[in-house]
Amino acid sequence: MLKILRYILFPVVPIYYLVTWLRNKLYDLGIKKSVSFDMPLICVGNLSVGGTGKTPMIEYLVNLLKDDHKLATLSRGYKRKTKDFQLANETSKVETLGDEPFQFYNKFKDDILVAVDADRRNGIENLRALENAPNIVLLDDAFQHRKVKAGFNILLTTYNKPYFKDFVLPTGDLREPRSGVKRADVIVVTKCPRILSESDKKTIVNHINPESYQHLFFSSIGYSEIVISDDKTLKLEKLNHFTLVTGIANAAPLVKFLRSKNLDFEHLNFKDHHNFTHGDIEELNKKDLILTTEKDYMRLKQYNSLKAKLFYLPIKVVIDENQKLNKLIQDFVTRS
The missing domain is CATH 3.40.50 (Rossmann fold)
Known part of the structure; x- marks a missing residue:
């Protein structure tokens, strides 16, 4: 269509x-x-x-x-529910930053500043005004x-x-x-x-x-040989049947990589930056093991019912x- x-x-x-x-x-x-x-x-x-x-x-x-x-990232904060300039801190969520900036903050929060502002000029001026400016x-x-x-x-x-x-x-x-x-x-x-x-x-x-x-x-893209959750890691090759959940622009390379490992999985493919609904979460609660991308993990890990079975596969360029x-x-x- x-x-x-x-x-x-x-x-x-x-x-x-x-x-x-x-x-x-x-x-x-x-x-x-x-x-x-x-x-x-x-x-x-x-x-x-x-x-x-x-x-x-x-x-x-x-x-x-x-x-x-002293480094800072400045993003638009796509699909966030806040407006204007936001500087990431320990109270930040996906909803306040957007999924990708939230990912930056979770990974590098001890090393960099993470900010969002649709007006990049305003965002830079706010960063430069900080006491610990980048x-x-x-x-x-x-x-x-x-x-x-x-x-x-x-x-x-x-x-x-x-x-x-x-x-x-x-x-x-x-x-x-x-x-x-x-x-x-x-x-x-x-x-x-x-x-x-x-x-x-x-x-x-x-x-x-x-x-x-x-x-x-x-x-x-370099794919990791381990998958990660908030409190543990597993070897990718040790995964039994799992559900792959993706909300990215093009999941084909990831699917191809996992197929090359002869892994047994089903794939639930959503649109890029998908906001998971209550119905989506109810469906995912029925799954035994969920593997997702790091970006999608930032949106899904807030649901306590998924935490024990939710993992992401790290990648690098x-x-x-x-x-x-x-x-x-x-x-x-x-x-x-």
């Missing part, structure tokens, strides 16, 4: 294209103003709607920088938020659906025209097969045709030539 609707809406594509192109052009010409800050701002984003791996990329940057810098801010999903000019832009695009094979909304998934890629300092092709041939890489490089100032990298990327980021921070 959705595919049919997208075809029906094809006449809207030129209008959407023109509006988003014109908006970006006004920023490029300085007619609409972007604000710069005298501190390193690193933006992680994409051209498409969701599912490119921004969360593990932010966590990669946190792990790279947190030991040497000296680096990671802007999560802010590539189209041009009111703020980040000093370093990392653009993600997936291997299976790269931006150069996509169209703008509503027929495609692009938030803006493909030309927006020129604002990126680094382009990362995400969710690649773990073994990617040089010829495949060359084909993608030729399609992207990066500018002289741009650097192109390839990354894949694995980047080819990671030392080269690390140096680019660290050099930018030093210059700034």
Whole structure:
């Protein structure tokens, strides 16, 4: 049904294209103003709607920088029930931060600040006003938020659906025209097969045709061999029949990985950022063992009836030539 609707809406594509192109052009010409800050701002984003791996990329940057810098993440806080600026603390919940910032806070709360604000400019100003203000801010999903000019832009695009094979909304998934890629300092092709041939890489490089100032990298998802709950861990291979619950943009890579392990499971697949209903929880209460993503775990662990049987599978981003990327980021921070 959705595919049919997208075809029906094809006449809207030129209008959407023109509006988003014109908006970006006004920023490029300085007619609409972007604000710069005298501190390193690193933006992680994409051209498409969701599912490119921004969360593990932010966590990669946190792990790279947190030991040497006072670090903050700033997200929109998608689907949170609060408004304006929020700084994560021990009373924060998924509802106050959104699932991904809540995940950052649970994982890194002793090392970084985690904040949300739909207005990134306001969010940065609030962070800078703190007594323990950060000296680096990671802007999560802010590539189209041009009111703020980040000093370093990392653009993600997936291997299976790269931006150069996509169209703008509503027929495609692009938030803006493909030309927006020129604002990126680094382009990362995400969710690649773990073994990617040089010829495949060359084909993608030729399609992207990066500018002289741009650097192109390839990354894949690294899945853990253990699953985790609040109070214990289990070896993935030891799991008997379980229910996989996902509320992410594209669960196919995870399902493929678990199938490759010859594990016995059923899959309940929900939309990205799904808010689990009372009926959903009643259905999950009937299951013996539940495996989910870390993002979904943040929403589900609040239900006491699920705690004893709820686990998540950690993932990380694995980047080819990671030392080269690390140096680019660290050099930018030093210059700034």
